[in-house]
Amino acid sequence: MTNCSFLYENLFDAAVLTPSTQNNNFPATNIQHRWFTKVWRSTDDTGTLTESVVADLGASPGAVWAFALKKHNFSSSAVVKIQANATNVWTSPSVNVTLTMADLLVYFWSSAQTYRYWRLYIVDSAPAADYLEVGRMFLGPYYSPSINMSNNYKKRLSDPSDLNWSDGGQLVTNQKSRFRQIEMVFQYLPPTDLAEFEALFEDRGIGREFFFCRDRDLKDSTTIYCRMNKDMEIEHVGLEQFYNITMGIEELR
């Protein structure tokens, strides 16, 4: 089990994107939009679909430690790779990771990967549609506190559906998408972590999105795309070097 991780400095958002093909009503720049439901879509084709999106991080690329992808229409047969190279040539990329197929694709490197060109590469031999779609991607560093969140964190499964009852008690419902909320406390954090949390809140506030992974060893099942849903509370617990931090996150829909 690892400590939790916050993936919020998204280098992908400032990158120049070049898709292999693009339906112009669903441009690749949609991947940089915070709504994962706003998608890049390839042009229509049949048979095995082979598509890619190249991200140019610029001449001085930042260090990449993590990759995440929320919302896609890849089939279980799809082979999805995240690749990196110093040049925009993909015959033998320096980074070539085949991702485990999941609803939310996520990968962590054990060392910094500093390359200008990154490529999401998909070969789908049994595509669900005539096109491939990608919603939201993250590429960048992550922050993992030196002391993990307390074990007594609270996870809430929320349902915002509208409910109406008749006088006789008969229920009428207007269904809406469910989502998860987590309330967590970090106890006795040192000042270095305090600075990281303050940087996190300064950057994201309660309105901006990020990925949160509770346990990198269980990344496929513990990573969500979320926002902070309330103010971050910092409690000084003594000796000018220990702090308790209380925060909450809410899954984005």
Next chain:
Amino acid sequence: MTDFARFIKDTDSWKVFLVDLNPCEEVESYTWTQDGTFTNLWWASYTDGAVNRVTQDGVEYTEAYSLTEANDLAESFYYDLAAQRLYLRTTDTDDPSEQTTPPAYDYVILAYVWKYFSNTQYSDSLIAFPRLTQTLLDGDCEQWTSATVPTHWTGAVAGSSTVNREGTEQYEGAYCVRLTIDGSNNAASVRQNIRLKPGARCKLTLRYKHSGTATSFVQIKNSGNNQYLLSSGSWSGSADHINLANTTEWAEYQLEFVAHATYTSYVITLSSDAATSANCYFDAAQLYIEREDNEYLPYITTQGMSDLHQSVSPFYETAMTMEFGELQFTNDGWWYENIQKYYWNMKEARIRFGARDSEQKDFEEVFQGMIRYPKATDLLVKIDLVDSKAYTYKNLPETIYDIVTYANLEDGAEGTPIPIIYGEFTEVVPVCISTTTFVFRIASHAIESVEAVYKNGELLTVATDYTVDLSAATITMEEDPEQAYIVCHVKGRKCSMLDGTYSENVADILYDILVTYGGVDPDKIDRASFLDLRGARSQKHHLWLGVSEPALEAVRTLQMSALFHLVPLRNGRLGAFRYTEGVDSDTPVLESQEIDGFGLEYDTSSAYSKVKINYGLLPSENHYESIETSDEAVTWRHHTENTLDITSSLRLAAEASELADYYIGVVKSPMKLVSGTVPSTLFLSYPGSKVIISKQRSLPDGTIFNVLTSEPYRILDLKKKMSNGKVEILAWDDLQSSGGTFCESCYSCQLCNTVQSGSCSSCFTCQLCNSGQCTTCQDCYYCQVCDTSQCEACQICVGCQSCNTCQTTQCADCVTCQVCNTGQCDSCEDCITCENCYHCQHYIPIG
């Protein structure tokens, strides 16, 4: 039952709203480049979505499906989504950004782009649908030039087989096409030239049936006879068609196919096959081309879907609204840019409603209308939507006398409207448009006839004193009339919606105003309702539109005169629904337990003691004849002495008198209105339609009081709750709204609340003789006319003094308790049933 019908009644659903808005952008200032290959075309980079319409100085461009087609077609456009280029061929094939006299551009070129919004997107299934364009004209076979000539289809017959307008066997609407085949099986068919976008997905649907054992076929081929569509959806180089098997009941044929990659021009033919001495019927044909997929932006806020509000007023008020109120969108900054970039005001808006994961076809259109200008804040954008009766914003007549056209116009006429004349008028004053050749103009359009011309009251002789040009609507005097007073007896516009002949029918006049002058697309007219109105209202109408006024005023006059509502339908069509008595088997039924917040009221402000109908306009004097009818009992009952003054389009006194009788029947009583919130059963209803309502109320003693028992009501006002499918209604007693046709005294029994049939004698009651009683509950109590316990008919119970309940004590005034409506005893002064005091109405327990 459709999927939508199930959805709307579902008590557990995921509701999705789709809002399509069609703003436009001015593009003449873009950087335009002349194409090197297709040199008639100019293109500009356009990255804001697929352009669906282009207008140049208000003139509509044709959408081309290829560069070749656009290059060959003046005033056309082609949008290349892959290259994100907009190609135009202007009127003069010149640069769209031409500036002959800078800085003004020569053209105003507007490019329309649909914007798509929803209230949600789901993580597992994207809400994205293709734009659909209908390529068939009048696939419903509603528009006919004559009984054998469809307007938009070309008929072909051999032998004595015929193409016919069929008005009784149609699948939907007013008509279908019937091919009647002779004994030698000579073919009959109708065909239409259509255009398909090369390589585009298309879907054909049509309804067909036959008589006997006949069969028919549909054929789609390219116009050069190179490719023929097969039932497999593929194309064949050999002549072929798609067989439609014999069926004597309406059947649906559907075919999804991909348009041929090479051709844009095609012909669709609906034809008989083996149909000797039989009939083949076709109706409801549609051929949609699927265009680009579009993602719906989830900008609509949780509370952003207003209620859909639709209402009509009584005929004598004629107000009609259909509005969506306000749509709210979240604003992430997109709107700030786009409300400035596009023109939004009075641009098209559509709202559809359906369940999550529904197919595109299962989203039901609930509103088509117009956008009012959006209002943006940092968080929200609000857009008002109004109904699509754009013609109401137009003044008629539009043309005026001017000295450029008429150099020798009579003094004082310049700038005055050239009248539009419907029906017959005995005294129309023409305007002298040539004082040198003595030509007088009567109307702005061709007219049916000039029946007579009078000069200073003296009847002139045609061909001797004057000549007539009906096309130009002029008379030419043989000699200078100088200052003589000229009046004409004329019959006006040829406006029949069926064949363009002269007509005084209200439906024809209405149709002509909407289509000819209002610019309403004939395809946007609900012809079935118009034809129904046309058949039912045979009165002679006339309208003289000689003063510039909103077209709505003319429509209002027709509505008041012919008793119909003009209702915008969900599909954007306009329906003219006349009042019809009674209910039919399809009338929705609301039971007591289905109505929340039930209310019953009598609107006394709607009671009038006198009705005055103005008719028979004399344009020369701007004078109407009038007829009055009154009911002084209204004053006695309701302490009101008002006159309902209606200016009608009726020409004849007898018909005006009938109208007056109707109106006094309606307005002599306060409007009986019910209100409440009802289930989704009424979600697809329109104002003006009927509903049957029952309402019961339990009384303190445990008995049930029938407030309404299966009573028909006419819906005046609907507020459709988009959030839960429920509907708030305000409805008007249908029997009251039927005016003079209902029993004046008692149209329903006050005890059992069932509607009585026949004359008032059946429920006008005598407590003693029991002769005029309610036939349902066999009980009744007091006179509905004078509000006392007397019988105006038989006089027996005027002071019959008998207690209806105990039969031993006397009843001075009324034999029923005002609280529980059962009999009471005047001596004991207690209501026997509910124990309320007869005089004070307060509860006094017996004993």
